[in-house]
């Protein structure tokens with residue numbers, strides 16, 4: 693690699709880089725076409741490969757769950773439009789895996805033969821592969837800001853339950869002004885106030901009902917699963 697080459701990597705808290713691209717659902721402008729929605733932009737190394745096929749079937753099977761969370765899925769790889777269309781048709785018509793079959797992918801799959809988008813989002817990581825994207829996942833909020841980034845290697849399929857948990861977690865953080873502890877799931881205790889403003893929690897230690905302080909810097913409260921779920925997708 694050219695050591696003088698500037699490698700840009702998008703970062704959490706920054707606006708999602710803009711691009712216009714041809715997809716299996718027509719041309720899109722990302723992220724502006726989806727303003728007001730959550731977005732998950734995810735890359736895969738190549739069409740017609742087994743790990744990617746298992747991932748697309750899983751995501752396609754869960755697509756309604758993400759739609760219910762007001763989240764637009766957008767896939768991307770460095771393959772061409774005809775490859776994308778043929779691969780998605782094969783998945784739909786032929787692949788029966790883990791009880792999933794007839795899986796129809798209705799979300800856009802970006803054509804990125806030039807690798808413009810993959811480079812823009814730091815998805816080409818030459819130590820892993822210089823000819824295909826790694827498995828990246830970008831969570832972009834309704835204001836088009838990047839909120840979480842995941843990168844996985846070529847050989848390891850992602851955990852889609854974790855991807856959904858992260859989306860629900862981010863929406864809960866925003867809706868309730870809290871932070872979330874390790875392995876949090878809706879209905880578990882949440883951390884108040886958000887990490888970084890511990891003094892506020894200390895002041896609240898006395899007298900606040902519904903608050904449990906393990907120490908001055910670590911206070912939690914309960915938000916029921918129903919209350920969390922009532923705000924999701926907002």
Ligand code: BEZ
Nearest residue numbers: 737741742743744846847
């Ligand atoms: C796969 O999806 O199976 C795969 C793709 C690229 C490299 C290795 C595995």
